[in-house]
Amino acid sequence: MAYNLKTLTQKEERITGGHRMCAGCGAPIVVRTVLRALKPEDHAVIGVATGCLEVSTCLYPYTAWKDSFIHSAFENAAATVAGAEAAYRALSKVGKVKGTTKFIAFGGDGGTYDIGFQALSGAMERGHDMVYVCYDNEAYMNTGIQRSSSTPKYADTTTSPAGSAIPGKVQFKKDLTMIMASHGIPYVAQTAPFKNLKDLYEKAEKAIYTPGPAFLNVLAPCPRGWRYNTPQLMEVVRLAIETCVWPLYEVVEGKFILNYKPKNKLPVVEYLKVQGRFRHLFTKENEGLIEEIQKEVDRRWNRLLELCGEA
């Protein structure tokens, strides 16, 4: 069936409104779209790492989650959900559960690229039938915008502040999607809430309904950390994709597939200039830094084109 956002939004929401995520935040859009890909008749066990999403959607005695939900700690959403999935397999064997239950873990980039990386790698390697979704907002936003290994080079964060001696974070962003592809799991994809959410929805559907482990890395901008105007969320995502800073691709059983190739690849400066976290790059003393970012974006993009057979 052809993708139709209007029809799909008729499906019952699995995360309710009234949660406390910020206006202009990418994460709730990511969660809603991913959960929309569940078949209405299927039940889900959803695990969330400590972070903005968790503390804003499940405050005792309220919950925004209509499926079964568990939060236990920061670094272990993958292990926790893996345990629940093992329980499902064990109880299915003895006929104690009915119907189909799917297992989905959500974590921010801190809980995924950094502190939760080991648990993620372990759960994927063991082959649990689950999806891990990283909503990547490129810093520890819940604690107040500290740098993570996902933070892009030269971004200004509270622990990689731009100063007169050091112009923001000094390292390039870790390429987690490639690392997860190297795990050799059935399905890995990089996506974002782009245009009518088709790319994200279809990848979520594949991830959820491909047997075995799947990983989705989803760009989820943060208006507080990135410093853009909240109504500009979708525009910021579009620029990340059109500049090839965040290419959309998937790795299906080891095969790399490019899902979107900009007709007119924009220079990274178009993406950087709409965000306050890169403002210092436009000063006289920081000349040349944008060029360095451009070079790395190009290098990664060209490598991806090669992997996808598009070079």
Place this chain on the structure above:
Amino acid sequence: MEMGIKDKLSGNEAIAVAMRQIDPDVVAAFPITPSTEVPQYFSQFVANGQVHTEFVAVESEHSAMSACIGAEAAGARTMTATSSQGLALMWEMLYIAASLRLPIVMSVINRALSGPINIHNDHSDSMGARDSGWIQLYCENNQEAYDNLIQAVRIAEHKDVQLPVMVCYDGFITSHAVENIELLEDEKVKAFVGEYKPEYYLLDRDNPISMGPLDMPAYYFEHKRAQAEAMKNAKRVILEVAEEFEKLTGRKYGYFEEYKMEDAEVAIVIMNSTAGTAKFVVNELRKQGIKAGLIKLRVFRPFPFEELGKALSHLKAVAIMDKAESFSTAGGPLFTEVRSAMFDYAKDTKAVSYIYGLGGRDVRTDDIMTVYQDLLEIVRTGEVKSTFNYLGVRE
């Protein structure tokens, strides 16, 4: 009551056999000496199709406890085993397992904590987890390890408790030594533990729940209070389960074992395998007409405050022996808690602390004998020369 099955097993084998008989839904574990054999033996039962368990060979103990939390929350009867650094790595998740009220059962094969790294026995690992909200049962030998593990399932899952349980026994001394043991028939264990029927669980699709919310000052305290109440309930349930177990096996369990305590004037309070060594010393002293006794604590959490305090009230002097250092400079953790109970119930009994056997230092009968000699000296002089003592260390 019929006779059980006589066998010769190491402590770890006995635990693995108990786990096979319990047939839990999920076991998630990571290798660490000296507990490694437990998941090792158990994974063979899985490989042989002797259990229906999903065995999750996780990549760390942190993930072991996290996976246990996910599995138990999902509605599965879940077990694991660990030692030392493994328990230390689980530390964060121990508190969360208890506060989520998940009746996970874990064998803790006691081993010294790093550093320096040491694989041998003391109790610093489980003593470090004493305030994590887990029930803690301690075992003198293989038989007790086996018996306690089976009882632990019932205690943990009782509706008035719903707390995780650690079954602690001494690394190598108990875990690897082969002893005679009496096992129950498989069907009897299955019948005793019964079917696990949680009230709320993630896989109940008709009643979806959210677990692990952010809990602000308006509710957090009440949740902690309820957790403390469950631990209080565990005191009653532990005895109820023990009574039922005794009917099945003839083996009696309480909060602690009193050995020749009726007319004792001096005694030691001790846990796990060294109790066996100390009982031999008590027998020797009794031959000399000395009224020596011993209390072996089985239940450290919940702490039998009143019962233990009262049991020490008729003594003239008692030595409380810790196989763990708390670095408080005020005695080991067992000493401080026992002495606190004595303030209410055994004020006239003189109490001294001994820290012994750290990092697997051998504790021989003549070492224990010196402790009783010290106690007799206190009785003779009416004076405590040294409250805080170390046994068997080179100063």
